[in-house]
Amino acid sequence: MREIQHPSRTVETAIQVNNLSFFYGATRALESVNMSIFENHVTAIIGPSGCGKSTFIKALNRISELEGSVKTEGEVQLYGQNIYHPQVNLNHLRRQVGMVFQKPNPFPMSIYKNVTYGVEIGEEKVSRSELDNIVETALQGAALWNEVKDKLHKSALGLSGGQQQRLCIARALAVKPKVLLMDEPCSALDPIATMKIEDLMHSLRNDLTIAIVTHNMQQAARISDYTAFFSTDESRIGRMVEFGETKQIFSFPVDTRTNDYVSGRFG
Ligand SMILES: Nc1ncnc2c1ncn2[C@@H]1O[C@H](COP(=O)(O)OP(=O)(O)OP(=O)(O)O)[C@@H](O)[C@H]1O
Ligand SMILES: [Mg+2]
Structure with missing residues (x-):
């Protein structure tokens, strides 16, 4: 894997993945992934269908474990703490590492209750006025407040x-x-809704770290700072082939498989 040099700035690592392998039953879906997800940046995960992109990001908050008989090997460190340590509290972990899926999945309840859901099931008692504040801030943050x-x-x-x-x-x-x-x-959204989400990602990275799976190469190039290209060989096992700054991955990929994929010759 190419080393990333940051001569002009210091970049903190939010998530460090070390030798991560993942199995569905006896079938290996990912082999020995090593990569960093840098704080306050957007990292795009790209690659052909079935190469393990969803499996990979679901392993970053252990939501993958809801899929039944799965096994993970290796380490995922969130700010230095291994999330696979036996004493990790999964609710706490999934609050720290949130997830948004392909198909919007609002709960069948009010807009307000959707936003407060995670806060209300938490351990702390939160007053009505605090909840009102949380709802407004979160909806503002998601660029939805004015519409709702x-x-x-x-x-x-x-x-x-x-x-x-x-x-x-x-x-x-x-x-x-x-x-x-x-x-x-954005894959279920029209171009205008997609643009809103892309703008949103751009502003959100001031406050948090984003990892996004996308099939849309233009989107990856527009919104991400770093890109990881995943692929499989004949064995059907997913591997991280190349990771780098997005400009480098799209303009000067080192691996021919990355080059074929980003130039549209494959996938
Ligand atoms: N719940 C599951 N049980 C068994 N195998 C699974 C499960 N989910 C995914 N897989 C297999 O793991 C491999 C990686 O799947 P994954 O969904 O991570 O790929 P992907 O890169 O996200 O693909 P796509 O671009 O189509 O979403 C595939 O071979 C898939 O069939
Ligand atoms: Mg997927």
């Missing part, structure tokens, strides 16, 4: 797809995560 401020108690299911996705982002932001994982968050 007059209908906070209406069902979230009445929103458009793009609004629902921003609501899911607001729901994730409400518990103040350190890292936000996004798995193809």
